[in-house]
Amino acid sequence: MTTSSPFVLLSLNEAYTLSRDILAQHGMNDRHADAVARSVVAGQRDECHSHGMYRLLVCVKGLKSGRVSGDAVPEIFDVSPAITRVDAHAGFSQVAFEAASGHLVRKAKEVGIAALAINNCFHFSALWQEVEALAEQGVAAMAMTPSHSCVAPAGGKRPLFGTNPFAFGWPRPGDFPFVFDFATSMVARGEIELAARKQEQIPLGWAIDDEGQPTTDPANGLRGAMLTFGSYKGSALSAMIELLAGPLIGDLMSFESLALDDGASITPHHGELILAFSPERLGSDRGDAGSNFERAEMLFDAIVDQGARLPSQRRFAARARTTREGVTLDRSLYDDILAL
Amino acid sequence: MTTSSPFVLLSLNEAYTLSRDILAQHGMNDRHADAVARSVVAGQRDECHSHGMYRLLVCVKGLKSGRVSGDAVPEIFDVSPAITRVDAHAGFSQVAFEAASGHLVRKAKEVGIAALAINNCFHFSALWQEVEALAEQGVAAMAMTPSHSCVAPAGGKRPLFGTNPFAFGWPRPGDFPFVFDFATSMVARGEIELAARKQEQIPLGWAIDDEGQPTTDPANGLRGAMLTFGSYKGSALSAMIELLAGPLIGDLMSFESLALDDGASITPHHGELILAFSPERLGSDRGDAGSNFERAEMLFDAIVDQGARLPSQRRFAARARTTREGVTLDRSLYDDILAL
Numbered sequence: 001m002t003t004s005s006p007f008v009l010l011s012l013n014e015a016y017t018l019s020r021d022i023l024a025q026h027g028m029n030d031r032h033a034d035a036v037a038r039s040v041v042a043g044q045r046d047e048c049h050s051h052g053m054y055r056l057l058v059c060v061k062g063l064k065s066g067r068v069s070g071d072a073v074p075e076i077f078d079v080s081p082a083i084t085r086v087d088a089h090a091g092f093s094q095v096a097f098e099a100a101s102g103h104l105v106r107k108a109k110e111v112g113i114a115a116l117a118i119n120n121c122f123h124f125s126a127l128w129q130e131v132e133a134l135a136e137q138g139v140a141a142m143a144m145t146p147s148h149s150c151v152a153p154a155g156g157k158r159p160l161f162g163t164n165p166f167a168f169g170w171p172r173p174g175d176f177p178f179v180f181d182f183a184t185s186m187v188a189r190g191e192i193e194l195a196a197r198k199q200e201q202i203p204l205g206w207a208i209d210d211e212g213q214p215t216t217d218p219a220n221g222l223r224g225a226m227l228t229f230g231s232y233k234g235s236a237l238s239a240m241i242e243l244l245a246g247p248l249i250g251d252l253m254s255f256e257s258l259a260l261d262d263g264a265s266i267t268p269h270h271g272e273l274i275l276a277f278s279p280e281r282l283g284s285d286r287g288d289a290g291s292n293f294e295r296a297e298m299l300f301d302a303i304v305d306q307g308a309r310l311p312s313q314r315r316f317a318a319r320a321r322t323t324r325e326g327v328t329l330d331r332s333l334y335d336d337i338l339a340l
Numbered sequence: 341m342t343t344s345s346p347f348v349l350l351s352l353n354e355a356y357t358l359s360r361d362i363l364a365q366h367g368m369n370d371r372h373a374d375a376v377a378r379s380v381v382a383g384q385r386d387e388c389h390s391h392g393m394y395r396l397l398v399c400v401k402g403l404k405s406g407r408v409s410g411d412a413v414p415e416i417f418d419v420s421p422a423i424t425r426v427d428a429h430a431g432f433s434q435v436a437f438e439a440a441s442g443h444l445v446r447k448a449k450e451v452g453i454a455a456l457a458i459n460n461c462f463h464f465s466a467l468w469q470e471v472e473a474l475a476e477q478g479v480a481a482m483a484m485t486p487s488h489s490c491v492a493p494a495g496g497k498r499p500l501f502g503t504n505p506f507a508f509g510w511p512r513p514g515d516f517p518f519v520f521d522f523a524t525s526m527v528a529r530g531e532i533e534l535a536a537r538k539q540e541q542i543p544l545g546w547a548i549d550d551e552g553q554p555t556t557d558p559a560n561g562l563r564g565a566m567l568t569f570g571s572y573k574g575s576a577l578s579a580m581i582e583l584l585a586g587p588l589i590g591d592l593m594s595f596e597s598l599a600l601d602d603g604a605s606i607t608p609h610h611g612e613l614i615l616a617f618s619p620e621r622l623g624s625d626r627g628d629a630g631s632n633f634e635r636a637e638m639l640f641d642a643i644v645d646q647g648a649r650l651p652s653q654r655r656f657a658a659r660a661r662t663t664r665e666g667v668t669l670d671r672s673l674y675d676d677i678l679a680l
Contacts, residue, residue: 080451082422083622112423113615115453119626140588142580156648160639168580178583180576212647230570236520236651239639240482240508243518247636248480248619250626255642256635275453275615279588282423286459286590295596296587299500299579302595307552308496311576 008334011326015041015053022056022340026063028070035094039125044327047318050190051126054333058124059092060340062266068092068122074099082107082114085249088121093272096121097130101274108139108276116274117249123147124267128181128312131169134276135177143167144241145272146254148261151185152225154235157212159225162254162268163189164241171279173293178300180311184238186229192218245273348674351666355381355393362396362680366403368410375434379465384667387658390530391466394673398464399432400680402606408432408462414439422447422454425589428461433612436461437470448479448616456614457589463487464607468521468652471509474616475517483507484581485612486594488601491525492565494575497552499565502594502608503529504581511619513633518640520651524578526569532558585613 010018019037028036036059043051062068072089074096079085084103088096096118107114127143134141147162167181186206195202196218204214207221215221228234246253251271252260260269283292300310329337350358359377368376376399383391402408412429414436419425424443428436436458447454467483474481487502507521526546535542536558544554547561555561568574586593591611592600600609623632640650669677 080421080621082454083452085626111420111451113453113455114422115617115622117622140584152646153643153648156643156646158646160642160646168576170580170583178579180573180580182573182576229573232651233520233522233569233574235648236508236522239518239643240510240520242639243510243636244480244617246639247632248617248622250623250632253635253639255639277455277584277588281420282455282457282588283590286425292587292590295593296583299582299586299593299595302500303493303496303579306493306496306498306500308493308575311572 004331006331008329008331009326010329012041012045012323015044015327018337019053019056022337023059023063023070026060026070026340028063032070032072032091032095035098036092039094039129041327042129043126044329045319045322046315047322048126048128048315050188051124053327053329053337055124056337056340058267062092062122065264065266067264067266067269076100076103078103079117082111083117084114085117085119087119090120090122090269092125093118093121093123094125094129097272097274101130101134104274104276105134105137105139108278109281112278112281114276116276117251118272118274119249119251120269121272122267122269123272126181127165127167128169128179128315130274131167131181132177132179134274135169135171135179138171138280139276139278140171141167141169141277142275143272144245145268146242146245146252146257146270147268148258149254150189150226151228151238152208152212153239154228154232157208157225160255161185161228161235161238161242163226164238164254166237166241170296171293172297172300176312176316178296178310178312182229184228184234184241185226186234187226189222189226192221192226196222245271249273344671346671348669348671349666350669352381352385352663355384355667358677359393359396362677363399363403363410366400366410366680368403372410372412372431372435375438376432379434379469381667382469383466384669385659385662386655387662388466388468388655390528391464393667393669393677395464396677396680398607402432402462405604405606407604407606407609416440416443418443419457421451423457424454425457425459427459430460430462430609432465433458433461433463434465434469437612437614441470441473444614444616445474445477445479448618449621452618452621454616456616457591458612458614459589459591460609461612462607462609463612466521467505467507468509468519468655470614471507471521472517472519474614475509475511475519478511478620479616479618480511481507481509481617482615483612484585485608486582486585486592486597486610487608488598489594490529490566491568491578492548492552493579494568494572497548497565500595501525501568501575501578501582503566504578504594506577506581510636511633512637512640516652516656518636518650518652522569524568524574524581525566526574527566529562529566532561532566536562585611589613 072091086100412431426440
């Protein structure tokens, strides 16, 4: 009698090929399947499992719904010397980002600061992927997007904001960039779902019940609303993200994209805002840009030297390990993916 | 026998004239005295007392030290279609901001996004004043600045970051702008000093002692380091502010400006970064910009309708009251100002 291992080990290449083929089978053309497969494998590689290959299930659900396009051609608008807009035409954001990120980097290097507005995209990817890619091209970057309403504003009672992630990257020549990426909700919704499954309590501060009262019962929290991190400060940031990656760029806020979803439970369909800053262009008329990069390293050294960690170090360590050893999937997830 | 009232009531005009005259007596020319007097009176008017007329004491200390210039002419550099730099030449930031903010607004409206780098300024003002002034001119704005090292990075033991404020404004035609402005430290240092004076404990999470251990003793916290709001998320934001308003624009981080201060305890001497975004320019090629402003109002309505408050409402209420009734100063502060 044989029992199969509860885990499946795949090399990064195997993980990519599997992901790409699954997406292609469900109607994505090569360009879309390649961009999305690289994104979910990057999540798996860095052991950000909520943005890893598990997302193939979500992608295929979107494709099957007929709402998500697997062959849209991103349409780029050269709005101004500092602004690029890309209409994803209802494709996933990764394809639009890859089409337009070169414009963003070029404009940031030319004029010092630039913005990329991605409109009309389906979005599920982790923002660190984008700010990290930009930082590797020598620009600092900030990225933000709304999601679907599930978080109450500070002092409120009902879901309004999304988990609204915010990410930032800073180039470190010769090293991994300084990168952070966090949800403005206190925790990911998945953590509350997990507590509910395990019948465990959640800490006060994660969620409120459907009457707006603090709760430690995850089921009550899921019926009510999640809370932002950092009380009214996180709530303010979350509102800023709604505004800048919503009305500013002519796209939907979390409550609007949730209404558009209308119960289909597809990943959010809206916009994303990415800003890029060139330390070389901005520093070049004041001192020398190289020394500005060196001074930034003094900040990182001062963080590490006192025993604190730079953000993303766990991801980078996982990346080094999985690049050597491959990624591990739960067999049940692997089977679910194969069954798609 | 008469006793004087513990408070002094001044009209906004009287408060302005008093402030301006005190600053002029200590060597500021008309332009500097006017800009700084309006700033401290605006703080007093909005009952942000830590940025109110109390700051006259700090300003005069700076002027007497010979470090702060009271007559520097801000020098504007037209770096690119999206970037303006202004060298404050060691004057207070308010004068440099007023000299250059028109350039920032014009560029944001022309190209959609623009940045203003203020370099070489002494800084003490509340950032809401700037983002609010920009929002009233129809642009969304983000402002940030380091300060002097007094906050430990998450997981660290020693002061590195400043209280590093972050502010944002969004224009609301016909209403006060949506404005928030918060320190990335958990609380203002003054709150810990106040607890020490009252011999009260501080909550866990405000500060650590000089060995990096959590403390509820304010004296230990003042010897150790303050903490950021929102744990590692607030710490990441604080690092971002150090980088963007420091090396990115060729100016000093909190630990560098503290070293420059060298025990003089003058307000920080470094830079500030302000970004401006034009909803009209960015929205004009996607739907109509007017409807984007209207959609933003739906977000604000949804916040207020569930019993939550928009940020800055207490300030706006104070402003309405003090504009009618005048501002109240503690007599001891009033006497200290007159004695300058």
